Amino acid sequence: MYIVLLIICILVIYLKSRTPVKKTYKTCESKRQNMKNILEKHNISKSKNASKWDLYIPCGYNKVESELKTIKVDNDNQIVFGISGCDKVVSKNNLWTILSNTYGRQKACTLMPETYVLNNIHDMQKFNKDYDKNKVYVLKKPLQRKKGIHITNDLSVISNAKNDGYKIVQNFLNNMYIINGRKMNIRIYVVIKCLNGNVTGYIHKEGKCIYTIQKSNNNKLNFDSNITGNNKTNLEIYQNNPLTLEELRQYFHQKNYNYDEFFNKIKHIISLTISACAPYLCKLKRLSKNTTFQLFGADIIFDKNLNPYLLEFNKGPDMKPITLKDKLTKEKVKEDLLGIINLINNNNNGFMKLNIHNV
Incomplete structure (x- = not known):
C-alpha cells in the first residue's frame, strides 16, 4: 500500500514538473490593447500581484525613467519593458x-543631418557662420511623432527660436x-x-x-x-x-x-x-x-x-x-x-x- 502511494506521489510531482508554468505580465495601462492581445495569444496573462510577474510593462513612456525606480522586483528572471537612460x-x-x-x-x-543646439553658444556661433539664406532649416521642439517642427530660412526666427521652446535647428535635406x-x-x-x-x-x-x-x-x-x-x-x-x-x-x-x-x-x-x-x-x-x-x-x-x-x-x-x-x-x-x-x-x-x- 505504501509503495502504491509513493508511486502516485512521484507521478504527481513528475507531472507537475512537466506542466509549463503560466507566464504573467504586470501593467497599469489599460490602453495597451495591442500588446495585450499578443501576450494573451501566447497564454501570458495579466498579474494582479505587485511583485510576482514575468514581464513588467510601464504605465507609459513619458515618465518611464521615474517608474523604473519604483518597480518591485522579486527575482533576477523578471523582465522589464523599459530601460534607464x-x-x-x-x-x-x-x-x-x-x-x-x-x-x-x-x-x-x-x-x-547637420544639427546645431540652440542653447549651445559654440554651435550657434558655427551656425551663424554657416547660415545661407538660400538654404532651408528645420527647427525642432522636444516632442515626438513629427510634432513641434517648423521650417524656415529666416535668421531672426532661428535666432529667437529657443525662446519659443525649440531645442535644435537642423539642415533640411533638399534632395x-x-x-x-x-x-x-x-x-x-x-x-x-x-x-x-x-x-x-x-x-x-x-x-x-x-x-x-x-x-x-x-x-x-x-x-x-x-x-x-x-x-x-x-x-x-x-x-x-x-x-x-x-x-x-x-x-x-x-x-x-x-x-x-x-x-x-x-x-x-x-x-x-x-x-x-x-x-x-x-x-x-x-x-x-x-x-x-x-x-x-x-x-x-x-x-x-x-x-x-x-x-x-x-x-x-x-x-x-x-x-x-x-x-x-x-x-x-x-x-x-x-x-x-x-x-x-x-x-x-x-x-x-x-x-x-x-x-
Whole structure:
C-alpha cells in the first residue's frame, strides 16, 4: 500500500514538473490593447500581484525613467519593458550632442543631418557662420511623432527660436528621395536590451514607409509637401507607393537598386548611434541583474543617392495599425520582440543583432 502511494506521489510531482508554468505580465495601462492581445495569444496573462510577474510593462513612456525606480522586483528572471537612460536617446539635442562628441562633427553629419543646439553658444556661433539664406532649416521642439517642427530660412526666427521652446535647428535635406511625387522617410523598429550593464541592440528587417501629405512642389517652406506625416498620411497613397519595407525592397528591385546595400547603411548608422549612447544607458543598479529592454521607432530619411540619415529615435512608437498590411507587420514586430527576450519561442525572428562596440 505504501509503495502504491509513493508511486502516485512521484507521478504527481513528475507531472507537475512537466506542466509549463503560466507566464504573467504586470501593467497599469489599460490602453495597451495591442500588446495585450499578443501576450494573451501566447497564454501570458495579466498579474494582479505587485511583485510576482514575468514581464513588467510601464504605465507609459513619458515618465518611464521615474517608474523604473519604483518597480518591485522579486527575482533576477523578471523582465522589464523599459530601460534607464532612454531619454538620452530620444532627446533631439542630447542625441546630436552625444554623436558629435563621440565621433566629431564631421562624422556625425554622415549619421544625422547637420544639427546645431540652440542653447549651445559654440554651435550657434558655427551656425551663424554657416547660415545661407538660400538654404532651408528645420527647427525642432522636444516632442515626438513629427510634432513641434517648423521650417524656415529666416535668421531672426532661428535666432529667437529657443525662446519659443525649440531645442535644435537642423539642415533640411533638399534632395530627399521621392516616390510618385512624394518625399518620404522610413520607420525602423529598434530594440535596445540590457543585462548586467551590457547593452545589445537589434534592428527589425520590417518597417513602414511614410510620405508627405502633399506632393513635392517649388515651395521649399511648405510643411505638408516637405515633412512626412505618419498620422495624417492619406491611405490612398499606398495604392501606388510601398507601405512595408518588403514592398520597398521590391520597388528598389524594379529600379535596379541594391536594397541590401541600402539597408546595411541603415544598420551601420543605428549601430554607431547605440554604441555612442551605450555609456548613458542601463545605469539603474536596482535592475542591473534583470533583463530590461525597450522598443524604439527610428525615423530614417535618405537622398536620391540612397544615402540614409537618422532623424530621431521615438520611445514607445505608435503600434496602432493603419491597414491590414501594417497590422501584420506590427504584430510580427511585437511577437519577435517577445522572442528576443526569450518570453516565447518563435521561428524566423525578424530582429537582427547589431554590432555594438565600445567607443
